[in-house]
Amino acid sequence: MRSGDRLISDRAGLLALPVLLCLSACAVGPDYVPPMQALPSQWNAASPTRRPPALSEWWRQFKDPALNRLVEEAVAGNLDVAQAKARIREARASRVQAIAPLFPQVDGSASVTRSRSASSGDSSFGNVTRNSFRAGFDTSWELDLFGARDRAIEAATYGADAAEDDLDGVLLTLVGDVASTVIEARGYQARIALARRTAATQRETEALTKVRFQAGAVSAADTARATAQVASTEAQIPALEIALSESLNRLAILIGRPPSAMANRLVGAGQVPATPTPPRAGVPADVLRSRPDVRRAERLLAQATARIGQAEAARYPAVSLTGNISTSALKLGDLAKNSAIGWSIGPSLSVPIFNGGELAAAVDVARAQRDQSDAALRLAVLTALQDVEDALVGLRQERLRLASLATAATASGEAARLSQTLYRSGGISFLDVLDAERSQYSAEDALIQSRIALATRFIALNKALGGGWLRPVEVSRPRVDDPQQGPRPRALTLEPVQP
Incomplete structure (x- = not known):
């Protein structure tokens, strides 16, 4: 074989080597298989149904325009959501980084050298630059x-x-927190209004008692009891105002605004919105698809499984194909024509022989992390099932409690009115009136708190079933804008040193 033919054959072999090696490439480590989950066929606290739950924008069923606006603002401005968006951009950029090494890495280089050599003795060449x-x-x-x-x-x-999935989970929690906080604030407003109405009624009773005391019909003790009851009721108002202010401040943080931004929001006496009909619970298997935390735990398990293969592959030989081409000349214009051109290409092999068990330990670490992710997934599934069961039982029992409290509030109101009438005619003592008014206030306040609890449990059920923000969310735009990113004069800002 001629030398030129041999050279061509060697080059063809070098070029074909990567193709042959890629064709014979294999994978090590376990392939991910979604784990089997043992789930019950139906919920204990709900009627059997095969239809999946309808969870689209469930908060609108409260028919509260202020709540709807606040949810929109929270999705746009909440800082936990902003962090979750940034984590998505980080994960996508990390994936691009992982893909990049599959392609050849090419670097360019250039250099300019000026040298001078001085002759010695009687050389006729002299100094050369x-x-x-x-x-x-x-x-x-x-x-x-x-x-x-x-x-x-x-x-x-x-x-x-x-x-x-993490972003979906943050949105689910956010929508639930906004709805719960609005319901809570409405409840405090309703309780404040009730306390003020009750105090006003008790003031009338106090005035009546003073008139009867001046007429000699009652004792001074009755007058003191009437004054004490009014003061006790009015003392509830500051505590409720504090709780309302804290709810509004928390709501401001949820929408990504300072607390002062809620000063004129949710104004008015307010009423606790009526709780809508609870959603269908579907079957427990629906939770695996609808709950973002369960989906995220499953993806993290898959990621941990892939990392076992990544650690295992590091224990095997690595083959790289390297090459370079360069040209040099004494003049810049000669680089492309009258220059010396050199090149080299060839494979290199790296074989791990002894590393003190480091690579084997890395595989063990990856397997242990996979087992942690597997346990985390199973715990997420069990927690999701518990959340739904708790919410179903709580919602059903709170409805029964609300019905009983409504009956008690109605009866207490009627008893208070009859006591007032009988007291004016002298048919009963003031202690009877005092007891009736206390019972009325307590029953009506408990009724409001039950309405708050019922609405909160409705929210908890929707969250447990995986109901959240289902519309697309823009995640590609960074929150912090960096207008200048190219080369520019460096500006140094030096902070003064404190003595």
Whole structure:
């Protein structure tokens, strides 16, 4: 064979080597298989139904325009949501980083050297000054023989999916917190209004008692009791005002605003919105699809499984293909024509022989982390089932409690009115009136608190079933804008040193 033919054959062999190695590439480590989950066929606290729950924008069923606006504002401005969006961008960028090593890495280089050599003795050459110009490219490509890069991409892809599920979970929690806080604030407003109405009625009773005392019909003790009852009721108002203010401040933080932003929001006496009809619970298997925390835990398990293969692949030989080409000349214009051109290309092999068990330990670490993720997934499923069961039982029992409290409030109101009438005619003592008014206030306040609890349990059931913000959310736009990112003069800001 001629030398030229041999050279062509050697080059063809070098170029075909990466293709042959890629074709023979394999994967190590376990392949991810979603774990089987033992789930009950139906809920204990709900009637059997095969229809999945309808969870689309459930908060609108309260028919509270202020609540609807606040949910929209919270999704746009909440800082936990902003962090979750940034985590998605981070996960997507990490996936691009994982994909990049599959492609050859090419670097360019250039240099200029000016040198001077001085002659010695009687040399006729004298002192010589030379310029040297060099330019070239270096390339390297690590072949993914045992799937280390593929496993890294697989893990990064699962991580990006988990980040998106994390955002859904943050939105689910956010919508539930906004709705619960609005209901809570409405409840405090209603309780404040009740306390003021009750105090006004008790003031009338106090005035009547004073008139009867002046007429000699009652004792001074009755007058003191009437004054004490009014003061006790009015003392409830500041505490309720504090609780209302704290709810409004918490609501401001949820929408990403300072507390002062809620000064003129939710004004008025307010009423606790009527609780809508509870959603269908479906079957327990629906929770695995609708709960973001369960989906995220499953994606993290898949990611941990892929990382086992990534750690296992590091124990096998690595093959890289490297090459470079360069040109040098004494003049800049000669780099492209009258220059010396050199090149080299060839594979390199790296085999781990002894590392003190470090690589094997890395595999054990990855397996232990996979087991942690598996336990976390199973715990997330059990917690989700518990949340739904608790919410179903709580909602059903609170409805029964609310009905009983409504009956008690109605009866207490009627008893208070009859006591007032009988007291004016002298038919009963003031102690009877005092007891009737206390019972009325207590029953009506308990009724309001039950309405708050019922609405809160309705919210908890929707959250437990996975109902949240189902519309698309823009995640690609950074929250912090960096207008200047290219090269520019560096500006140093030095803080003064404090003595």
